[in-house]
Amino acid sequence: MPAVRAGLAEQLGRLPAQESGAQDLVDLVLGLPGELSPADRAQLLQRLVLSTVGFTGVTLEWVVMLGIQHGYDTPAVRQEHIHRLVREVLRLYPTAWRLIRVAAADHDIAGSPVREGEHVLIGTHAIHRSAAVWDRPLDFRPSRWEQPTDDQRRSYLPFGKGEGMCPANGFAVKALEHLSHLILHGYRGHVRLRTRRPHVRTLLAPPAGWTRLTPAPPPDR
Numbered sequence: 001m002p003a004v005r006a007g008l009a010e011q012l013g014r015l016p017a018q019e020s021g022a023q024d025l026v027d028l029v030l031g032l033p034g035e036l037s038p039a040d041r042a043q044l045l046q047r048l049v050l051s052t053v054g055f056t057g058v059t060l061e062w063v064v065m066l067g068i069q070h071g072y073d074t075p076a077v078r079q080e081h082i083h084r085l086v087r088e089v090l091r092l093y094p095t096a097w098r099l100i101r102v103a104a105a106d107h108d109i110a111g112s113p114v115r116e117g118e119h120v121l122i123g124t125h126a127i128h129r130s131a132a133v134w135d136r137p138l139d140f141r142p143s144r145w146e147q148p149t150d151d152q153r154r155s156y157l158p159f160g161k162g163e164g165m166c167p168a169n170g171f172a173v174k175a176l177e178h179l180s181h182l183i184l185h186g187y188r189g190h191v192r193l194r195t196r197r198p199h200v201r202t203l204l205a206p207p208a209g210w211t212r213l214t215p216a217p218p219p220d221r
Ligand code: HEM
Pocket: 051, 052, 053, 055, 056, 059, 095, 096, 099, 100, 157, 158, 159, 160, 161, 162, 163, 164, 165, 166, 167, 168, 169, 172, 173, 176
């Protein structure tokens, strides 16, 4: 990551500042007023790319991989199947596996003291697997989304909650459903994983391995 940021900083340092009318994220970052060094702008650019393309791309990887493993790569797959598939993927494998908040005041969480200014991690991944909320929580079962309970809706946080909630949550789900449908409807897939363990860093990404897609044969006449 430091090497990527240094490379971005070098490239940004060579570009002229954008006066107005940003066309893309690079223009946006270059046009920000204030005393920001190329390294600051590079960090901002990298974070923006991660939060837009990164989250969506990694979630699409999960949806296609799990969709193939569970037999969704068929011409019979319909939009409503994909809708439930995407919801279930983001339940078991929330790309943003934890949220971060800063305590505004001293308080207690279930008996643990928290001081003002401390960072509090909210474990979305764990909440999404709570047996108190989900029936057989570790099972991959998109049909559970046919009739979610109020408790399940409340405990479902793939896009966060409250003021900091992802502003793209509606749009991102629509884009994911559309792209996943195009892929799973039009291609037959094959997945081979080298390990079962997901890759956990800033994002929760699928395990190492590969997914091969082959165009679906035309339907019989
Ligand atoms: C599947 C795709 C995505 C997922 C799972 C996702 C998830 C998240 C999460 C969990 C947060 C933090 C929310 C919180 O702390 O409560 C967040 C924030 C944010 N997301 Fe997304 N996101 C996705 C796609 C996108 C896209 C496509 C965009 C922009 C085009 C975007 C823009 C943002 C921004 C600007 C914030 C910061 C909001 C703030 O701090 O006020 N996200 N996202």
